[in-house]
Amino acid sequence: MSNSKLHILNWEESIDLKAGKYFKPTSVEELMEIVKNKENPSPVRASGSRHSTTKCGVADEGTFVDMRNFNKVKKITEDTVTIEGGCLLIDAAKILEEKGKQFFVNVEIGNITIGSAATCGTKDASFDGEFGQLGSYLIEAKLINAKGEIEIFDENHPKMQSLRSSYGLFGIVYEATFRIKNIQCLRVFHKTYTLEQFVEIHPELLKAKESIMYYLFPFQDKITIEFRSYSDKKPNKSVSKRKWKMRNLFWKKIAPAYGYFVTKYIPFPNLQTFLYNSFNSLLRFLLCNVIVSNCTIAPDQMIRYPEKKGVSKYTFSIWAFPEKIFPEILRDYFDFCKKHYKETGYKTDLLNVGYRIAKDQNPLFSYSYEETVMTADPVSTGEKGWDEFLKAYNEFCIQRKGIPMFNQSKWLNRDLVHKAFGLKIKDFWKLRKEMDPEERFLNNYFRELFSPDL
Amino acid sequence: MLLGIGTDLVNTQQIAKYKSQSDFFIDEIFTNDEIKYCESMAFPETHYAGRFAAKEAFFKALGTGIGYGMKFTDVEVIQDDLGKPLIKLHRKAKILAEKKNAATIHLSISHSKTSAIAFVVIQKPNLEANV
Structure with missing residues (x-):
């Protein structure tokens, strides 16, 4: 399904996400075709619940992909859960709870989607011996890369660390596996x-x-x-x-x-x-x-907005x-x-x-x-x-x-980002270029922030 | 009529550092002709620094900074027959400059061993002259 030039705002209605073309795919094949088809303008930006407060998800009149049809929990094992990229964290957490399981990190904004949890920054106070970001417990991600093909990242993938901070710049995550644990008081x-x-x-x-x-x-x-x-x-x-x-x-x-x-x-x-x-x-x-x-x-700490x-x-x-x-x-x-x-x-x-x-x-x-x-x-x-x-x-x-x-x-601006992250920007930019040489996923927000600053 | 002015100062050693740390940096910032020109000089870093400063100064003069989909390679520094540096715009930078009604772009670059400075003035069409 596609529409032209829709004004889609982020959740707090402060940012126009500038969708040139809008899609809400229902299958991986459809998602691959959206990325592959060059008639769909770049950048291709995947979106979930639009709770980001910055322009990280803006499509700049490119292709806006609403991932919310990818909303199933696919598999739960003793210590992992595999979930589709558009599923809300709070929905996945409720299903885990029924099985006596929980995520390690339970952020307040339960509306965060799994694709975002896998590849974007999140926050919650860390417990002893644990981390405070959901992405740190990501052990596998399946994504559609810039060629429109399926690519799988596991924990040993050399770019996994960067994928966890890639904000959709490596591709569209349609399925992710996280570590989980038994629910505790x-x-x-x-x-x-x-x-x-x-x-x-x-x-x-x-x-x-x-x-x-x-x-x-x-x-x-x-x-x-x-x-x-x-x-x-x-x-x-x-x-x-x-x-x-x-x-x-x-x-x-x-x-x-x-x-x-x-x-x-x-x-x-x-x-x-x-x-x-x-x-x-x-x-x-x-x-x-x-x-x-x-x-x-x-x-129960999670809030469904x-x-x-x-x-x-x-x-x-x-x-x-x-x-x-x-x-x-x-x-x-x-x-x-x-x-x-x-x-x-x-x-x-x-x-x-x-x-x-x-x-x-x-x-x-x-x-x-x-x-x-x-x-x-x-x-x-x-x-x-x-x-x-x-x-x-x-x-x-x-x-x-x-x-x-x-x-x-x-x-944020380029100066702030370069001062805060230093050489990591260059390392990431190099990998991003390898993953997406034709800038299929790169929007103006990240182009500006990651441009060299001397 | 003035549209804007911009200036930028770049440390030559920073360019050398960037160059040594990432092989893609130069391609990302400079056009093929700019690279050819700088590499033909005895001290390429000095000329890269001058050109980088010119690009930044241009973005400032346009009042946008880098952004709006512009890339560094959209702003190219060329020379006229006498060696005077000029700015040639491509793609998004050209579109944006036209949108902002930029008519003439003046550029001056200067360098020492350790740094380079560029100054850009952008003028709108002189409407009074047409009256």
Whole structure:
């Protein structure tokens, strides 16, 4: 099925994906033909749920391939699952759960498709001895390469590390196999610290076995940490489903709607600040006193967002920093937010978050390639002032040796990318050229970011 | 009427480093004629650096930076009979320049042993002259 010149927007409706031709194939053969047929203009860009906040999926009037018909879980073994590229992670996770299995990484945006999970950046707080990116558990991928042929990458493939960071530039992944594990009870609790207390306990946090995700409150100098750890217990009837449901409802609906309402309809800055702060205090209370359980399960953390954003709309950015210097970064970040507000009148209207993510060299462009990182992720409803805030934030981050993500750090440019990734850009570009010499999959976004910078 | 100005400074050693690290770098940035010209010189890196600076300066003068589907090879540095450097546009860069109503492109390049600098001025058609 194909249509001409469709205006397809990303989920948050901030980016036109510029589809020259649109296809929603139902078979591998059809997919091969789409790539092979030169009447379908380049670049050919595969798309899933369109949750990326950057232009990584823009088709530049080329061929837009909607992968959502590839939505089946094909095979589950003791420690692997094979899934089609357009299947939502949350759908696959639910099927795994029925079989007593789970993914190693269970990201909040459950709408991420498997092709994206295999080849793009993702984030979740790492558990002891584990990684924080889904792609790191990819062990096999089947893709349609630039010649329109099937190519299989397994763990021993010399380009596997790059494939995990290839963002569709090597081809269209239509099937992927990930490592999985038996489902385990997940213990969760929250604690709130002042900035000074956080600085004090930071050395202990570095030794902690728990996974660490956190909510940041720059204007109240506070941080609420979510500690999660697995227990050996198998989940039984006592498993608490309500805890994550409650948290997810806040993330999915209540917090974005509240943030949007306050930003849009309350014209008085002081009253706005009061309302944000009161809401944040309530959230901290709920997190610390209600979202507590000895037995939840990780797949329940995933949120299924509606196809149309509606009141669920929120957007975010991410940069990662070495965990050793994170207290310093956090202090600077809080100051940066306050200074930016003073100068421009803009502050992010949702809870900022962050994750501790283990050193991980499985994907080439891993933001924790060199060492374990902690991230600082501004979150907002994306109202006026957000983009300017992010541009300033990007400069803040690059000056502090931050590492971004191509699909989740908005307003990246060539200078930032070359400073952050250095020689890896050249290594990747060389492989990309080998895989796709005629630039069948290369869009302007990546061409610009990866162009040489001297 | 001025459309834009752009300037860029390039370290010659950076070019040498890039060249030694990746064999595809030169093909990616320079046209065959540019490569032929630079390689015929005693110090090719100096001339590559000047041409790279010219391309970057052009993108700046156009007000776009690299992007919009343009490649470095879409902007070629050539010489007139007296050796004066000129910019010749191809493909996307040509289309974009026409869209922006660019009429004349002025280029000046200078280099030392360690660096090269380029300056580009783009003019729109002089409408007053036509009145």
